[in-house]
Amino acid sequence: MADLTLTARSLELLLGDWRGAGSAYEELAERIRLLILDGRIAVGTRLPAERDLAHRLGCSRTTVTAAYRHLREQGLLQSVRGSGSVARLPGAPAVLPAPLETEYLDFSKAAPPALPRLPELARQAADDLPAHLSDAGYDPIGTPGLRAAIADRYTVRGLPTTPEQIMVTIGAQHAIALLSRAIIGRGDRALIEVPTYPHAYEALRAAGARLVPVPASPCASGADEREETAALVQAIRHSNPAMAYLMPDFQNPTGRTLSRTARQQVLDAAASQGTVVVADETTAELSIDRVGEFPPMAADGQAVMIGSVGKTIWGGVRVGWIRAERPLIRRLLAVRSPGDLGTPILEQLMITRALARMDEILDLRREQLRAGRDRLEALLAYAIPEWDVPHVDGGIVTWVGLGAPVSSQLALAARREGLLVAAGPRFGIDGAFERFIRLPICYSPELTDAAVQALARTWRSLANAPVAESEPELLSSVV
Template identity: 75%
Template sequence: MAESTLSARALETLLGEWRGKGSAYQALAERVRLLILDGRIPVDTRLPAERDLAERLRLSRTTVTAAYGHLREHGLVQSLRGSGSVTRLPGAPSTLPAPPGTDHIDFSKAAPPALPWLPEVARQAIDDLPAQLGDPGFDPIGTPALRAAIADRYTVRGLPTSAEQIMVTIGAQHAIALLSRALVGRGDRAIIEAPTYPHAYEALRTAGARLVPVAVVPHDGSGPDRDAGLPGDGDETAAMTRAIQHSNPVAAYLMPDFQNPTGRSLTVDARERMLDAAARQGTVVIADETTGELDIDRGASLLPMAAYGPAIMVGSVGKTVWGGVRVGWIRADRPLIRRLLAVRSPGDLGTPIIEQLLVTRLLERMDDILDLRREQLRAGRDRLEILLAEAFPGWHVPHVDGGIVTWIGLGAPVSSQLALAARSHGLIIAAGPRFGIDGAFERFLRLPICYPAETTDAAVQALARAWRSLSGAPVADQGLLAAVV
């Protein structure tokens, strides 16, 4: 039985501008296919009845029937007696998709390669293990050494913190999900940035939140605050404070530094005003710092968000060390830490000890890690900017000064079409609407700046081929792009 049902109206919103020059049934099927593949329509979702969707889209029922039939032929929809047409994935009827094969470049994940010295530190961490073997090993709050190391890192950065304010989690996403369950009740409003990190709004929505989006001002290298190394964000600040005052949200999730996907950083004034508005309304601010220390050349020294007012901090080593080291944390007041322990116990029994030992050692070398990442990100950003300027002169590519991604303006609402075409050319990218709700951001595309040069070269080549395949899409000569390695 399907876990959820998608109404014809909701599907129409997700589809956006889906009609092309080809047959209507193929265009409809291809857009639904992309929505399933990139997660905007979850697996095990019941699609609208053919008659309902035909009426909503002003199509003949024959067209919708043909589109559903096309999806069934490709293993993306299964017809179940009593359940209608239910979304599936090829080769995995009710599971997540398998990783892409070696013939695909996965540019949908914005994460740097593992640290070169990670194996060495892992071996050292194993030497620390015997001291931990005297108890059962279930650790729902974090080892004292790691909690102290995380607290010390905050203190060094200008936010005095004690170990009692830290809970260690299984990555930042786990932290966001725990906070969502602890803070949000069904029907409560929660503010999110738009666009934003998709798994964050999914966690809030799963907890029952009614989402209130607030538009982010993308980083474009211009604006009244450029002398401080930051874009202008007065409009965003005003919109955020109005949303807090008018919607009375229980929580607000935001990324103050190098926001994913726009690369925007908030000024000191914006941080103070947002936190002041939230405190007066009783709104809990969740500040995600997963990319907070990945400064390339911002030129502005900013403290962690909670140094400017009440805020819960979320962090991890997924974007600095390696995504395969699943360790994150929450910095909050002691009463909330105790509440989180109660919320956590039904779902998991703690963060793995060996990974905590590894991260404890790595935090001692965090300055070295950030120096390495800064140089890698600078090289990746500069190379991607050159390649995109040559291949796509009509695109707007902002010059980000930190973080791991850039938010590109395509000049036309074709992001989903481009993402689908790219798959046919061996490239997986995340379409702009993946970072919003209700089908927004078709004019944008997120690309990572954290991949090695040879991977970036090959990805841009594939992206150029996909762009050319879209009817009437201009593209410059590809002579600058390196051969696939």
């Protein structure tokens, strides 16, 4: 039995412009194949009925029937009684087995390795733990010490904050999901940038939102930013979204930073429409050489802030937070209780200790990111000079232009070289961005060297022949 069901409308959005010069059923089957192998259609997902999909796509049912049959012959669909056509992988059961990640260089995750002094912080947190053992240990809002430390950090950065405005969460993704459930009613609109962090729009959709996409410019200033800002303001005024999810600093995946002026214009428009702006600051403090002062977005107007330590300290420490006014904090507590009973105390104690050294931690990360960025740029310029590699001034990724709509094929072919990368369409909602690929700048020199060598070999192979049958033992995990 399939765990997930993909509607005809959702599949239409994923397919994008699937029609080509070849046979219609072959073009449709090939596009669905790429979506399954790239992980955008999860293994175990039930595809829409043939009649429904044909009606949605404006093609004959015969075309869809032939496409599904072709996918079954390739081992990418399985007929399950009572569940229709279910996505699977060739030679694999309907549920994907645990991946053997050690066999692959995983360049799909944009997250640095753990902070070197993390074991020391863990030992210190263990020493602090006895003071917290007298109660049950369920903490839905956060320890007083950590909430105070987070509030102090905001205040130092130019946004006066009290501990009462802070809720501690199980990472930034948890925060996005909580806010989506608290703010959005089923059928409400939610504004997002595209491309964007994929798990954010997934959380919005899970809450029942209708997405309003606005293109995110890769440039940080000039005409491109003015155009993006105007589009954001217009979308807020015309669609009246309940919520707008933005990454104003070092946007993932483009690396773009919105200017203070742009932020004020967007926040003014949101305030006039009653739209709640949620600003994700997961990478906001990871400046390499950005010019200017950029306090949290809420310093320029009304905004709810999200933060975490996943990109600064380690993704394995699941601690994030929300900064909001007290009424919203109370709503979030009500939404949270059915799903989880709080953030682990020991991890909160670790981060309380870490925040006291945050400037020192950021200095270390800044030098790591500078070296990673400069190395990746130099290697790509030499190995694949035809790619357009933007020079980012912070964050953890760069959004590389390939010059051709082959991102999914590149990602699939790279697996044969032992490399996992996140294809561009993973960051869109309609199958777009096949001309781009996201590459991290936060890996070690050895891993970066190996990844670029694999990419160069893959790129040359694509120039000589199209991708035939891939060998995907696992699906990309995008962080």
